[in-house]
Amino acid sequence: MSKPSDLVQGTLDLLLLKILALQPLNGFAISLRLKQVSGDVLQVSDGSLYPALHKLEQEGWITAEWKTTENNRRAKFYSLTRPGRKHLEKEADNWGRLAAAISHVVRLKET
Amino acid sequence: MRPERWIYKLPLRLRSLFHRQKADEELDDELRDHLELKTRQYISQGMTLQEARRAAVLEMGGLEKRKEECRDARGIHFLETFAQDLRYGLRMLRKSPGFTAIAIVTLALGIGANTAIFSYVNAWLIKPLPYPQADRLMVLLSHDTKKGWTSNGVTSSADYFDYEKQNSSFEQLVPWTSWYFNLTGDGPPDRVLGGLVGWNFFQALGAQPMLGRTFLPQESQPASSHVVIISRGLWESRFAADPRIIGRAVTVEGEAYTIVGVMPASFQFSLMGVSNMWAPLALDDKARNDRSNSWFEAFGRLKPGVTQQQAGLGMAAIAARLEKTYPQTNTNATTLVSSMLFEIGKNEGVQQVMISFYLVGLVLLIACANVANLMLARASSRAKEFAVRGALGASRFRLARQLLTESLLLFTFGGAAGALFGIWGVHWIENAIPDRIRGYIVNYGRGTLDVKTFAYTFGIAILCGVSFGLAPAFGSSGLDVIHSLKESAGQISGSRVARRLRNVFVAGQISLAVVVLICAVLLVRDFAHMVYGDIGFQSRNLMVTQLVLPPAKYQTEVQIRGFYDQVLARVRALPEVESADAGQYTPFGDSNQVKLIQVVGHAPAGPGEALGAEYSAITPGYFQTMQMVLLRGRALEPADGADSRKVVVINETLLRQQFSKEDPLGRQLEVGDNHDICTIVGVVRDTKLFNLTDRPMRQIYVPAAQFPSAHMSIVTRTARPSTEAASAIRTAVWSVDADQPVSAVRTMDDLITERNTGNRILAQLLTFFGVLALLLGAIGIYGVTAQSVQQRVREIGIRMALGASSRDVTRMILGQGLKLALTGIACGLFVAAAVSRGMAAILSTVKSSDPVTYVAVAAFFALVALAACYIPARRGARVDPIVALRCD
Numbered sequence: 001m002s003k004p005s006d007l008v009q010g011t012l013d014l015l016l017l018k019i020l021a022l023q024p025l026n027g028f029a030i031s032l033r034l035k036q037v038s039g040d041v042l043q044v045s046d047g048s049l050y051p052a053l054h055k056l057e058q059e060g061w062i063t064a065e066w067k068t069t070e071n072n073r074r075a076k077f078y079s080l081t082r083p084g085r086k087h088l089e090k091e092a093d094n095w096g097r098l099a100a101a102i103s104h105v106v107r108l109k110e111t
Numbered sequence: 112m113r114p115e116r117w118i119y120k121l122p123l124r125l126r127s128l129f130h131r132q133k134a135d136e137e138l139d140d141e142l143r144d145h146l147e148l149k150t151r152q153y154i155s156q157g158m159t160l161q162e163a164r165r166a167a168v169l170e171m172g173g174l175e176k177r178k179e180e181c182r183d184a185r186g187i188h189f190l191e192t193f194a195q196d197l198r199y200g201l202r203m204l205r206k207s208p209g210f211t212a213i214a215i216v217t218l219a220l221g222i223g224a225n226t227a228i229f230s231y232v233n234a235w236l237i238k239p240l241p242y243p244q245a246d247r248l249m250v251l252l253s254h255d256t257k258k259g260w261t262s263n264g265v266t267s268s269a270d271y272f273d274y275e276k277q278n279s280s281f282e283q284l285v286p287w288t289s290w291y292f293n294l295t296g297d298g299p300p301d302r303v304l305g306g307l308v309g310w311n312f313f314q315a316l317g318a319q320p321m322l323g324r325t326f327l328p329q330e331s332q333p334a335s336s337h338v339v340i341i342s343r344g345l346w347e348s349r350f351a352a353d354p355r356i357i358g359r360a361v362t363v364e365g366e367a368y369t370i371v372g373v374m375p376a377s378f379q380f381s382l383m384g385v386s387n388m389w390a391p392l393a394l395d396d397k398a399r400n401d402r403s404n405s406w407f408e409a410f411g412r413l414k415p416g417v418t419q420q421q422a423g424l425g426m427a428a429i430a431a432r433l434e435k436t437y438p439q440t441n442t443n444a445t446t447l448v449s450s451m452l453f454e455i456g457k458n459e460g461v462q463q464v465m466i467s468f469y470l471v472g473l474v475l476l477i478a479c480a481n482v483a484n485l486m487l488a489r490a491s492s493r494a495k496e497f498a499v500r501g502a503l504g505a506s507r508f509r510l511a512r513q514l515l516t517e518s519l520l521l522f523t524f525g526g527a528a529g530a531l532f533g534i535w536g537v538h539w540i541e542n543a544i545p546d547r548i549r550g551y552i553v554n555y556g557r558g559t560l561d562v563k564t565f566a567y568t569f570g571i572a573i574l575c576g577v578s579f580g581l582a583p584a585f586g587s588s589g590l591d592v593i594h595s596l597k598e599s600a601g602q603i604s605g606s607r608v609a610r611r612l613r614n615v616f617v618a619g620q621i622s623l624a625v626v627v628l629i630c631a632v633l634l635v636r637d638f639a640h641m642v643y644g645d646i647g648f649q650s651r652n653l654m655v656t657q658l659v660l661p662p663a664k665y666q667t668e669v670q671i672r673g674f675y676d677q678v679l680a681r682v683r684a685l686p687e688v689e690s691a692d693a694g695q696y697t698p699f700g701d702s703n704q705v706k707l708i709q710v711v712g713h714a715p716a717g718p719g720e721a722l723g724a725e726y727s728a729i730t731p732g733y734f735q736t737m738q739m740v741l742l743r744g745r746a747l748e749p750a751d752g753a754d755s756r757k758v759v760v761i762n763e764t765l766l767r768q769q770f771s772k773e774d775p776l777g778r779q780l781e782v783g784d785n786h787d788i789c790t791i792v793g794v795v796r797d798t799k800l801f802n803l804t805d806r807p808m809r810q811i812y813v814p815a816a817q818f819p820s821a822h823m824s825i826v827t828r829t830a831r832p833s834t835e836a837a838s839a840i841r842t843a844v845w846s847v848d849a850d851q852p853v854s855a856v857r858t859m860d861d862l863i864t865e866r867n868t869g870n871r872i873l874a875q876l877l878t879f880f881g882v883l884a885l886l887l888g889a890i891g892i893y894g895v896t897a898q899s900v901q902q903r904v905r906e907i908g909i910r911m912a913l914g915a916s917s918r919d920v921t922r923m924i925l926g927q928g929l930k931l932a933l934t935g936i937a938c939g940l941f942v943a944a945a946v947s948r949g950m951a952a953i954l955s956t957v958k959s960s961d962p963v964t965y966v967a968v969a970a971f972f973a974l975v976a977l978a979a980c981y982i983p984a985r986r987g988a989r990v991d992p993i994v995a996l997r998c999d
Contacts, residue, residue: 051183
């Protein structure tokens, strides 16, 4: 069984939604972008990427389309749906609150 | 969830369900694409093609596994797998037809028996009575507060009319009684079963006629009561479904009646039994004011808002007033209110159905345990297959689900076969119920097998499939993959969990089988006692036919006597007849009469203590024809004629109760309302009158010559019962009076059997259940022992190589099987002791704790278990150590 990397449970979904909110991408590009934007801090294995994408697709947050890439290959491009965008906003807010709360706790001075 | 998302979700789901192939191909493409891009990326970073490809695949972490995960993410995966499991399961079942056949037949028997019995539970106890607002229908019962006796029927007809006038609880009260009608003209004379009913009978039941009308209020007056309503059955059989039947005149009891209505076939009143004709219960003033006799029953419909309890209190208040006003007749007499559904529930059969329902449930459990055991055995012989699948990446859950699916498949087939067997079972039971009893069965013929029944069948099949399918699933999940792979085929002993489960199943199965068998044996013994027990007369080769002379035609005692003398003379002259006599009321007949008696010289009975005795007027040879035993004095003789002194013969119960030390012979008895003084001339043995379970009751016999009756039954003893004799008897009657209706000539044995329909069918059913339980139990213990021997061949080989004799081996295997069996039997005895108490109510000659039955069943079961273990034990003893140790 593969663990969803070292990410906090559920955050992979959030990251994927955010990345797709910027522009539609195929799976390989998503994996590159993940590493790129997180400055290699977040290691998402290729193995967990695709099941996560398929799950999001099934949930109706993202939708997929077969397109031809610049070098004339057929590839599956994922993009955010309207419900997906709403979901992202909600999840981003949640994440903001959670992160703020945790960092607040972590910064407590020890006496 | 907002509907919007479904716009995206639904097409995807449908696609993955119906275009599985395409979806899979696309997934392949997508992942391959990814790997290619990744490989290219690594190459551009300076790796060789091979290194790059390897790195890309490694990073993916197992391509097949990812694909599986993606399919899981598609959600539809579950259904897909189910279809796959189903296909695989079917293939497995086909591959081992022996196992499949045994399992399905076992389940079919268990489930089918349940289906059949449930259909009766459904018809009698679950379906409502076939009347609108049937729960508002109440029955009046008369109750003796001193003796605590409750009986059907009103306390007296005068009381009934007081209740009718004074009560404020019932919308309407309806008097009714079962009745025979002599129907003549329009074909052969016929005796038609039916009832005399209050004019509002059909109205209170909410029944509409299919033709004509129901009765009118004024038709309760004797002057205008010559109207009848007939059943659809009679309308079709006797009147050829004549559409202009309404208004037609028929001859009933020799008088002209008018048919005013035809009731549809669906109309049924199961308290009355089979009924094909109804006439108004019309009472003259004398009958209306009679406060000492009761000969009809009553039911009523509660007013809206009135509860059964309130109605009961209301009736009790009226009863108390009547008791004060009429102490001579009404002391200790009160009226109870009971729901009609409850009273029908007391009908013959309902208890029997419930007992079979419980026992048949146990049989199903036994059958399920057997199949679960077979599946467990198969699961352990399939251990290697599962080990391989496990090694290839199937999760435990996945394997368990496969087994569960297979079990469900098996149970569904079992359910389908069971439904067929159930239909057959229902037909068998229906045919076993005599025609005359059918009328008493609520909802009889109204689709006993309905949707609810089949829903029940498949419900239990699936429930059992899941719960017992879990056993092999659990059993297999304890398997050690590596260990199993290393072992050679046939040597895998299955997981410890599986072995233990099998033992528990076998022991449980045996204990349940012991319970079923004990209940069955108790009931069969009880039934046998009753059938072959002492009934006070010889029922074999005795035929009975009832005659009721129409009063319009036979008005004088001389005419009546003349008719019966002629009929008896002609019947006696028949070649096959040994002797023939007549009795007003005969054992196991449809009617009886209780007359008040008083021993002359004894203190008169106080209020509410009047002495009743079953009464019958008989011809002189009656005791001889019936082969009843005369204990003292003499039988009635031809000399006891109309003009000589009145005589009576009493039975031993009356003797015991009233003449403890005195000699009864020569004493006098005051009989009936006319206070006839009769001299006691003899004492006969008690006879059973209604049921084989009757308690002893007082009986008196008087000469028909002194107490003539238009209603007599001819009892005929023949060398052997024959249909020729039966029709000859009917012809003999018609040779005296061609218009005289004759009831069917029945053998006494038939009448007795009919009376015991419920227990007879139950005894037959339980015999079947018992044998089935025994068989399944034996198969169970055989299976477990046989498998254990097969798995321990090598161990046995080693033991023998080390010096164990084949006798030692046999003893070892037998010992283990017997230990299981004895554990099961012991548990079964305890459970049976508790369970059989529920049968006490229908057992009359055998106690539910009868030790003989318990010991015999336990011993018999132990023997069967021993025999079942002996076969595999012998196989074990024949093991050749050299072969056993070499084979690998």
